[in-house]
Amino acid sequence: MSARSSVAVAGVGTSRFGRQPERDLLGLAWEAVHEAFVDADVDGVDAVWVGTVFAPAGVAQRVLRAMGITGVPVVTVENACASGTTAFAEAHEAVRTGRYGRVLALGVEQMSTAFAGAITPEATDPEGRAGLALPALYAMSAARYLHVGAATSEQLAAVSVKNHAHAVHNPRAQYSGRYSVEEVLASRMIADPLTVLQCCPTSDGAAAAILTPASGSAGEVVVRGVALRSGTPWNQDSPHVWGYDIVRDTAELAVTEAGLDAVTDVDVVEVHDAFTIGEIVTTEALGLVPPGDGGRAAATGTTALGGSHPVNPSGGLLSRGHPLGATGLAQIAEITWQLRRGCGSRQVEGARLGLVETMGGGVSVLDGNACVVTVLESR
Amino acid sequence: MSARSSVAVAGVGTSRFGRQPERDLLGLAWEAVHEAFVDADVDGVDAVWVGTVFAPAGVAQRVLRAMGITGVPVVTVENACASGTTAFAEAHEAVRTGRYGRVLALGVEQMSTAFAGAITPEATDPEGRAGLALPALYAMSAARYLHVGAATSEQLAAVSVKNHAHAVHNPRAQYSGRYSVEEVLASRMIADPLTVLQCCPTSDGAAAAILTPASGSAGEVVVRGVALRSGTPWNQDSPHVWGYDIVRDTAELAVTEAGLDAVTDVDVVEVHDAFTIGEIVTTEALGLVPPGDGGRAAATGTTALGGSHPVNPSGGLLSRGHPLGATGLAQIAEITWQLRRGCGSRQVEGARLGLVETMGGGVSVLDGNACVVTVLESR
Secondary structure (H helix, E strand, O other): OOHHHHEEEEEEEEOOOEOOOOOOHHHHHHHHHHHHHHHHOOOOOOEEEEEOOOOOOOHHHHHHHHOOOOOOOEEEEEEOEOHHHHHHHHHHHHHHOOOOOOEEEEEEEEOOOOOOOOOOOOOOOHHHHOOOOHHHHHHHHHHHHHHHOOOOHHHHHHHHHHHHHHHOOOOOOOOOOOOOHHHHHHOOEEEOOEEHHHEOOOOEEEEEEEEEEOOOOOOOEEEEEEEEEEOOOOOOOOOOOOOHHHHHHHHHHHHHHHOOOOHHHOOEEEOOOOEHHHHHHHHHHHOOOOOOOHHHHHHHOOOOOOOOOOEOOOOHHHHHOOOHHHHHHHHHHHHHHHHOOOOHHHOOOOOOEEEEEEEEOOOOOOOOOEEEEEEEEEO | OOHHHHEEEEEEEEOOOEOOOOOOHHHHHHHHHHHHHHHHOOOOOOEEEEEOOOOOOOHHHHHHHHOOOOOOOEEEEEEOEOHHHHHHHHHHHHHHOOOOOOEEEEEEEEOOOOOOOOOOOOOOOHHHHOOOOHHHHHHHHHHHHHHOOOOOHHHHHHHHHHHHHHHOOOOOOOOOOOOOHHHHHHOOEEEOOEEHHHEOOOOEEEEEEEEEEOOOOOOOEEEEEEEEEEOOOOOOOOOOOOOHHHHHHHHHHHHHHHOOOOHHHOOEEEOOOOEHHHHHHHHHHHOOOOOOOHHHHHHHOOOOOOOOOOEOOOOHHHHHOOOHHHHHHHHHHHHHHHHOOOOHHHOOOOOOEEEEEEEEOOOOOOOOOEEEEEEEEEO
16 A cells, blocks of 8 residues: 555545526535535545646635635646646645644635637737647647547547447436447537547536545555656657646656556556547556557447446546546545445446546646646545 | 754845746746856756746746756646745755755746736635625734734835835845835825835746755855645634734744744844735734734834844845745845855844744635745855
C-alpha cells in the first residue's frame, strides 16, 4: 500500500448531465454537493476547491453560500478540461499534507448558456482563431491515424458505439443508444473524419467529491496516486499526435506513485474521450493497449464492459456529456462507484483498482496543456 | 523563528500599473515575470500558480508559453480581489510541503478592456444588481463610520492624501500627487461619502513572486505566516462593518503562525485600500490601531511614512492602482523591497517585519468573501 493511500474519497455526487439552459449553476452544484454530503455522511467541510472554466468570477462563493457553506477557505481553479480533476488534485494534496481535514472538490459548468456550438476561441488564441478550434484539432489527430493506418474509420466509430451503449446503463448520462458503426459514420460531419456522434455534446452539470483522511475501513475508496502536469507545445515533427506525450508522462507519474507494476493492472478506467480519437490515443498513451492498438481494442470489445480493459463504463464524455469543470469529478465519481461495486448493469466485475485521466488544452489547444491522472483503490 | 520560515521570497517583479488598454495580458505578465526571474537569478520554475479574475480561460498557459515556460504544472486560481495573494498562498504551501521546489506566483489583470467603470455585477449577483456594487458597499461602511462618530470626512480624505503622497516616490504607481484634504473632498462624488480620489482607479498590470526553500542567507526575505480564509455573509446586526471580521480572523491566524506577540510588532504594512474607508477599517481589524482610531491614525501621520505604523508606502490600491489579480502580488513585491531596504525615498527605515493583507468580496460583495494575510521577515 502506497503512502498515498492516506486519503480517502469519502463521498461523491453528480447532477444529471445534459443540456439544461433553464437551470443555473447553483442548482446544478447543489445537486452534486448534496449527494456527496449524504454519501459521505457529513454536514460540513474545512475547505473547498472549485473547478470551472466559464462560470463567472465569484460563482463558487455564491453557489456555496446558497448551500449554507460559508466561512471556510474557497479556491476556484481553472485548468481547461482538467479543471475538475485539478480541483480534486488540490483537495487531495490539502488532505494528504494535513493542511485541512475534510475537503470538498466541486466542478460545475453550464456550457449551453455560454456557447452555441464548439468553444469560441479567445482573441488571444491565434491557433483557435486560425481554425484550430478543438473539433478541428482532434480531427487532425484522427486524420493522421487514418493516414498512417493506426486506425480505421470503423474503429473510430466503434468508440462511439461502445460508449453510447455503456451509457444505456447510466441514468445520469446526456445521451445513450445502441448505434451501429454505420449509423455513427453516417451522422452529420463536424470536422472530417469526426461525425457528430464522435464529438462530445454541449452539456451542463456538476460533480463533487469529499476527501478525508483514510479510516482504514474495509471497502473504503482511497487515493493511491495523483499527478498533475502541463505539456509542452505540440510539435508537428513529433512521432505522436497532440496530447499523447502529456498523457503518457502524467500517467507514468501517477502509476509510479501508486506503486503499480503496470497500468494494465487497473480494472476500470475513465478517460477523456471528448472525441472518439481522444479515447484511442489515450488508451495507447496510458499503456493500457499497445501503440496503434487503441482503435482495434474498441472495435473488438477489449475496452468494452466485459472486456479485459473496460474504458468509460459511464459512457464517457461522448455520452455522459462534457460540462468542462464538472467532467473530471464525474469521472472520479464513476470510478468511486465502480470500486464500491455499486454500478448495477454497468458494473465492472470485481473492480478494485481504477484510473481517471483528464486532459485539457487550455482554450488555445496547442498551448502547454493540462493533464491529471488519478489512481483509486478500494480496500 | 517560526517553522514557516522555511520558504523564501527569492524574487519579485511587477509591470507598471495603469490604464493600458493598448497593451495585452501577455506583455504585462512578461514584464513582471522577467523581473522576478532576474531578481531571483533563476531561469526556470517547477510549477506556476496564476491569479486572475477576468482574464479569459487558458490565458495563463498562453502567457507562460509566450515567455517560454511550458511543461510544468500550471494552476489558475480565482478568489476575487485576493486572487494574487491566493496564488501566493498556494505557491507557498507547495514549497513548504516539498511538493515543488521553485514556484512562480503570477497575478495579471487588464481591467480597462473589461469594464468602463466599476465592476458590472453578474446576473447571479442579486446584491450587486440591486445597487450594492463595490463602491456602494464601501460607501455604506463609510457612512456608518461617519454616523457613529468613528471617523470624519476629513479623516477619510486623509487616507487618500497620504497614499497619493506615498506614491510620489513609486514610479510604477498609476496615480500620485500632493493633494489637500479639501481637494480630495471636492473631487467628483462616486458613492456618497466617497469621492473619486477615495476610490481605486481602473488599472491594468501584473505582478510576480518566485518562492523557494529558504537558504538561510543573511538578508533573505522569508515567509513567517500565511492565512487564507473566506468569510460568512455579513449581517447588518453586526457591531462591525462589512469586511472587519474576516480581516481580523485571518490576521489572527497569520500572526499566530508567524509567532508574533502582536501585529504592532510589524514594521511595514500593505493593506487593501480599494476605497479610503477600506484602509481605516483594515488597520483597526488588523489590530494595528485601536478600534475607531483608523481615521485619526491616517490624519495624524501614525500610518504615514515616518509614522509609527506606516501603511501602504507604495501608494496602495488607491494610487498604485488595482488590477485585481495582480494586486496581492504587487503588495508582496512592495513588502519584499521594503524588507530588503531597497525602496529609496519611500523606504520604511529599519523595516524587518512586514505584513500584506488582501480582501476580496467575490463579485457578490456580501457573499462569503476571501482574505489572505501574509507575514514576511528579512533575516
